[in-house]
Amino acid sequence: MTIASQQADASAISPMKIYDWFDGPYPARVRIALAEKGLLPKIDFVSVNLWTGEHKEPDFLAINYSGTLPVLELKDGTLIAECTAITQYLDTLDGNPTLTGETPLEKGIIHMMTKRAEIEFLDAVSVYFHHATPGLGPKVELYQNAEWGTKMGEKAVRGMRYFDHLLKSRPFVAGDKFSMADIAVLGGMIFASLVKLPVPEDCVALKAWHAKMQERSSVQIWRAMVEQGA
């Protein structure tokens, strides 16, 4: 099915659509957030095949100039890209649980730690994937710089050590409550696992936190969706 035909089918039955790819690390961030908030039944997922470069075709670039997934489409046609922005929007739809903070201080700290998870970890793994491995293949990876990719892989491991250090003295990435920042670090761990970038053995606190995250129903629901290819 083309994006256009999926759009036609999906808009008739669901108030919101998400364009994504079922097992992607960034899509995982939004799917876990949706599961945390019990909003998955309100979403119709429209698959965009990264592996064939569908996300770089004009049809999808008209949906997201950046050519990345996921993108949230509201009933009125408004398009919201960027995992953090999508999560912030979803978090306003109902009160529980709050993923982006309740007080001004919580909101500031969670935003900072989410951005830090992207800059120091998740985005660095992504660059490693696209530049130091075959990535999505030659049709999609039109420019690669293996040295840059390797450097970013090293940065990602430093990022793992940073979050390990933080998690030695706090239960969650942004403090004493689970938040969007934890989901961003989870995205980094998912991507690192996919590209076989090992978590250093001495990152004991990060490993313990990651094991605790696997017990959350939202993470179990996400994993089940991946296993079903949904």
Ligand SMILES: N[C@@H](CCC(=O)N[C@@H](CS(=O)(=O)O)C(=O)NCC(=O)O)C(=O)O
């Ligand atoms: N800053 C964006 C990054 C999104 C992103 O890179 N998504 C990946 C999806 S996945 O790799 O996680 O499945 C993508 O579209 N990659 C395609 C590409 O970079 O060509 C966000 O936070 O949403």
